[in-house]
Amino acid sequence: MQATEPQVTVETAKNLGLTEEEFHRINDILGRTPNFTELSIFSVMWSEHCSYKNSIYWLKTLPREGKHLLVGAGEENAGLVDIGDGLACAFKIESHNHPSAIEPYQGAATGVGGIHRDIFTMGARPIAALNSLRFGDIESSKTQHLIRGVVKGIGDYGNCFGVPTVGGEVYFNPCYNQNILVNAMSVGLVKAGQTISARADGPGNPVFIVGSATGKDGIHGATFASADLTEDSAEDLPAVQVGDPFQEKLLLEATLEAIKTGAIVGMQDMGAAGITCSTSEMSAKSQTGMRIDLSRVPTRQAHMKPFEILLSESQERMLIVAHKGQEQKLFDVFEKWDLVCEQIGEVTDTGRLEYFYEGEKVADVIADALVLGGGAPVYKREQKKPEYLKNIAKFKLSKIAKPDNYVEAAKKLFTSPNLVSKRWVYEQYDSMVRTNTVTTNTPSDAAIVRIKNAQKALAVTTDCNSAYVYADPYVGAMIAVAEAARNIVCSGGEPLAITNCLNFGNPYNPEVYWQFVSAIKGMGDACRKFSTPVTGGNVSFYNQSVYKDATEPVYPTPTIGMLGLLDDISTHTTLNFKKPGHQIYMIGTPHNDLGSSEYLRWVHQVEHSPAPVFDLDEEFHVQLHLKKLIRKGVIESAHDISDGGLFTCLLEASFPNGLGFIVETDSNFRKDAYLFGESQSRIMISVSVENEDELVNYLNSNNVSFTKLGEVAGQQIIIDEENYGALSDWKHQFDTLIEEKMES
Amino acid sequence: MKFGVVVFPGSNCDDDMVHVLRNVMQQDVVKLWHKDRDIDSFETGDCIVLPGGFSYGDYVRAGAIARFSPIVDAVIEFANSGGYVWGICNGFQILCEAGLLPGVLLRNSNHHFVCKNVFLRTETNNSPITSNIMPGKVLKIPIAHAEGRYYDNPAELQQLEDNGQVLFRYATADGAITEAANPNGAINNIAGICNEQRNVFGMMPHPERAAETILGNTDGRLLFESMLATTSSKMLV
Numbered sequence: 001m002q003a004t005e006p007q008v009t010v011e012t013a014k015n016l017g018l019t020e021e022e023f024h025r026i027n028d029i030l031g032r033t034p035n036f037t038e039l040s041i042f043s044v045m046w047s048e049h050c051s052y053k054n055s056i057y058w059l060k061t062l063p064r065e066g067k068h069l070l071v072g073a074g075e076e077n078a079g080l081v082d083i084g085d086g087l088a089c090a091f092k093i094e095s096h097n098h099p100s101a102i103e104p105y106q107g108a109a110t111g112v113g114g115i116h117r118d119i120f121t122m123g124a125r126p127i128a129a130l131n132s133l134r135f136g137d138i139e140s141s142k143t144q145h146l147i148r149g150v151v152k153g154i155g156d157y158g159n160c161f162g163v164p165t166v167g168g169e170v171y172f173n174p175c176y177n178q179n180i181l182v183n184a185m186s187v188g189l190v191k192a193g194q195t196i197s198a199r200a201d202g203p204g205n206p207v208f209i210v211g212s213a214t215g216k217d218g219i220h221g222a223t224f225a226s227a228d229l230t231e232d233s234a235e236d237l238p239a240v241q242v243g244d245p246f247q248e249k250l251l252l253e254a255t256l257e258a259i260k261t262g263a264i265v266g267m268q269d270m271g272a273a274g275i276t277c278s279t280s281e282m283s284a285k286s287q288t289g290m291r292i293d294l295s296r297v298p299t300r301q302a303h304m305k306p307f308e309i310l311l312s313e314s315q316e317r318m319l320i321v322a323h324k325g326q327e328q329k330l331f332d333v334f335e336k337w338d339l340v341c342e343q344i345g346e347v348t349d350t351g352r353l354e355y356f357y358e359g360e361k362v363a364d365v366i367a368d369a370l371v372l373g374g375g376a377p378v379y380k381r382e383q384k385k386p387e388y389l390k391n392i393a394k395f396k397l398s399k400i401a402k403p404d405n406y407v408e409a410a411k412k413l414f415t416s417p418n419l420v421s422k423r424w425v426y427e428q429y430d431s432m433v434r435t436n437t438v439t440t441n442t443p444s445d446a447a448i449v450r451i452k453n454a455q456k457a458l459a460v461t462t463d464c465n466s467a468y469v470y471a472d473p474y475v476g477a478m479i480a481v482a483e484a485a486r487n488i489v490c491s492g493g494e495p496l497a498i499t500n501c502l503n504f505g506n507p508y509n510p511e512v513y514w515q516f517v518s519a520i521k522g523m524g525d526a527c528r529k530f531s532t533p534v535t536g537g538n539v540s541f542y543n544q545s546v547y548k549d550a551t552e553p554v555y556p557t558p559t560i561g562m563l564g565l566l567d568d569i570s571t572h573t574t575l576n577f578k579k580p581g582h583q584i585y586m587i588g589t590p591h592n593d594l595g596s597s598e599y600l601r602w603v604h605q606v607e608h609s610p611a612p613v614f615d616l617d618e619e620f621h622v623q624l625h626l627k628k629l630i631r632k633g634v635i636e637s638a639h640d641i642s643d644g645g646l647f648t649c650l651l652e653a654s655f656p657n658g659l660g661f662i663v664e665t666d667s668n669f670r671k672d673a674y675l676f677g678e679s680q681s682r683i684m685i686s687v688s689v690e691n692e693d694e695l696v697n698y699l700n701s702n703n704v705s706f707t708k709l710g711e712v713a714g715q716q717i718i719i720d721e722e723n724y725g726a727l728s729d730w731k732h733q734f735d736t737l738i739e740e741k742m743e744s
Numbered sequence: 745m746k747f748g749v750v751v752f753p754g755s756n757c758d759d760d761m762v763h764v765l766r767n768v769m770q771q772d773v774v775k776l777w778h779k780d781r782d783i784d785s786f787e788t789g790d791c792i793v794l795p796g797g798f799s800y801g802d803y804v805r806a807g808a809i810a811r812f813s814p815i816v817d818a819v820i821e822f823a824n825s826g827g828y829v830w831g832i833c834n835g836f837q838i839l840c841e842a843g844l845l846p847g848v849l850l851r852n853s854n855h856h857f858v859c860k861n862v863f864l865r866t867e868t869n870n871s872p873i874t875s876n877i878m879p880g881k882v883l884k885i886p887i888a889h890a891e892g893r894y895y896d897n898p899a900e901l902q903q904l905e906d907n908g909q910v911l912f913r914y915a916t917a918d919g920a921i922t923e924a925a926n927p928n929g930a931i932n933n934i935a936g937i938c939n940e941q942r943n944v945f946g947m948m949p950h951p952e953r954a955a956e957t958i959l960g961n962t963d964g965r966l967l968f969e970s971m972l973a974t975t976s977s978k979m980l981v
Binding site: 152155156159160161162244245246247249250337338427428429430431432433434435437438440441442450452453569743 | 753754756757759760763764767796797798800801802803854856857858859860861886888890950952953955956958959960961
């Protein structure tokens with residue numbers, strides 16, 4: 001063994017993020033004290049990031065099976081869904097929060113690179129990307145620095161890699177001041193039956209590392225991601241990886257070409273914990289082992305230590321197990337693409353991972369002991385209902401003053417960065433490469449990605465209003481799923497499955513753990529209702545910010561990435577008004593409710609109020625019948641009423657074609673609640689006069705509540721006979737608010 | 745006629761171009777690998793397309809390394825013998841780097857990558873890709889680039905303008921050439937040009953992204969139709 005390695009004690013283990021109990025467990029497993037390299041291996045593999053030790057018990061309660069699923073949750077690098085015509089869709093969302101908080105450009109860039117690799121390591125070609133971003137107060141220069149870096153990082157990586165960013169969300173809230181959230185999602189297509197599994201079958205088969213050389217970047221990155229972010233975290237900079245999208249593009253083309261040669265047994269990308277994670281997970285899955293010679297790994301720097309090579313999170317690398325005797329096929333493909341392809345070991349039947357360096361064995365561990373589902377620990381942490389919920393329970397709508405002037409209130413609301421266009425952000429992303437993005441010119445609630453040579457299209461969206469989840473984690477998580485489904489249904493699609501990115505605070509904080517468990521329960525109930533199983537995703541704990549002089553966890557943010565299908569692309573339904581004279585209706589039930597609305601937060605500075613009114617059965621009922629109305633071709637547009645309420649929804653439908661509206665509110669409700677409230681399960685639609693009777697008859701006979709709001713007309717905004725001004729002025733404000741803050 | 749679409753390492757609009765040429769325009773099209781030198785099967789009436797993307801990652805200056813790919817020498821020879829060469833986005837940058845087109849493409853004036861629909865005013869129908877388009881007609885075609893600010897020295901620029909080599913300018917929806925309509929700061933709002941012989945053309949906007957009804961925009965098809973009309977009329981002669 002290497003004489004230069006540090007002495008191993010309990011303290012060493014603690015410094016690497018392990019607990020004392022875990023250290024003893026490792027001693028028991030090995031029957032001896034691990035050396036430093038072995039301890040490092042355990043520390044990354046048993047980190048929250050790789051082992052899901054504090055979450056897996058609860059994740060397993062989520063619905064994970066469904067008729068469209070081709071692989072179960074957690075079985076492969078990403079979920080795989082049958083979309084018919086011999087095609088399957090691989091999709092997954094993942095966080096890169098901590099790296100992005102420290103080094104926004106590289107953090108976000110490598111987040112995008114990592115999630116795409118999860119997709120193409122399965123043999124699927126990524127065809128669309130989405131991202132869900134949370135920043136702090138947009139007025140702060142620190143936040144603006146983070147926004148610039150993250151947006152440029154996502155853009156530079158995705159644009160060069162050549163996959164369009166078709167959708168996503170951007171939210172601002174002071175709870176994310178220091179701890180921003182960067183969740184990236186990738187969606188890929190593969191012919192059913194042509195996927196590659198992350199397996200290491202066949203003792204004697206050669207093991208290759210392909211792609212970039214291994215450097216010292218990202219060492220202990222997984223451990224870094226599994227601890228609180230503090231002021232000292234900037235000193236962990238080497239734990240942030242550096243991305244090279246050009247290499248990733250070559251790696252994509254080369255691996256997809258290599259798969260076609262038939263020479264590949266199994267493949268796994270290298271993300272967290274690098275060679276350690278890929279070798280152990282592939283071996284454990286096939287109940288085999290590997291002998292790996294670390295001195296054969298091409299490195300960027302001279303004199304890298306064995307543990308550094310093992311733990312490096314250098315990007316754009318893959319581990320490939322090939323059929324013995326077919327090595328030349330691999331070499332030919334990787335040579336064509338000018339990429340490194342180096343044999344570093346072979347598969348064994350020992351169940352052990354034996355790592356060598358310059359002829360000496362430097363580590364010897366049991367593969368299964370390292371991995372999730374094997375020897376990795378599983379914990380259920382203590383839960384406690386958070387104190388702040390008492391404040392929320394005290395909220396009384398009657399204490400909220402009604403506006404004297406609704407035009408002024410609406411104008412104030414529209415200065416919230418959460419409600420205005422994110423154009424400044426998304427125009428920096430190539431949203432059209434691969435020429436499948438239908439929603440560029442015909443916008444809808446979910447992004448629509450057509451599938452060439454088929455009549456089908458995918459509908460994809462990411463959703464989570466974390467203020468709702470903060471107010472009520474169970475209901476808020478249900479709403480996140482319901483809203484994602486609603487966006488897909490409004491676009492003419494059928495929800496199929498979800499991937500989730502669970503961003504929470506420190507799991508050892510019982511209040512945080514209560515939020516986590518409650519959110520999982522809500523998510524599970526909603527997913528069961530919509531028959532959208534959870535195909536996988538990722539958990540990101542330890543997200544917290546110094547806020548109001550105290551360290552506070554971020555709002556619980558279980559981001560939902562949902563995949564839907566338009567079996568026939570002609571059912572695509574857009575969100576915008578089409579013609580003057582079309583009639584505007586609201587499907588669903590209005591309430592005297594301002595709970596957790598942007599209006600309460602932004603205009604009244606009320607942080608604590610209940611989640612908006614939500615009923616899962618009514619939601620399901622509304623969506624079911626909207627789907628049928630769309631299939632019947634009755635309606636002209638559909639747009640879900642969400643952040644900013646009906647008022648925002650009306651404006652968003654008006655902007656694309658510059659068509660104003662004349663509507664009336666209902667005097668049975670507070671007008672501010674009617675216009676700005678965010679009660680769920682409501683959809684605004686427009687309909688031609690000719691189809692109006694059919695619409696009304698259908699809704700009446702199917703017991704769907706609805707309200708006629710008014711009609712599409714002119715270029716002004718008229719509500720209850722009051723003129724709110726020219727649509728063009730509102731649009732200018734909507735388009736340029738964020739731009740002006742970012743470019744000033 | 746047939747089309748060849750060159751694939752450089754890092755090209756990412758190659759498949760899009762092949763799709764439009766083959767499936768939308770029903771043309772013969774082959775992919776050409778950048779390491780190939782032999783394009784002898786292409787004749788003067790054929791067209792070689794340099795597609796968009798990030799050849800070699802564009803880590804130096806867009807197109808600066810791709811220009812030294814083996815195939816580029818062959819493309820230069822093909823162009824000099826009168827063959828059609830069409831560069832889009834990164835392809836335009838490579839053509840400028842290779843000296844087949846005058847001028848250079850600089851970093852956008854706002855320093856951001858920008859992807860959006862823009863309006864182009866067609867400046868002349870005296871080119872293979874605009875032959876079917878009335879001068880003055882405004883087309884909506886998207887751009888997606890970080891280095892698209894066309895620039896040339898005053899003397900060359902004057903020549904370009906005098907010879908009617910400017911094919912497209914960034915414009916408002918009703919065809920006005922304004923600063924606000926210029927997405928990248930290009931000199932004289934130039935979005936696309938051709939060489940003096942009018943057989944080599946380059947443009948930053950992506951017509952292949954605007955060639956299908958399902959994508960809600962078919963303005964880009966006019967360029968492909970022009971190209972086909974030009975070559976078929978030549979064959980008749």
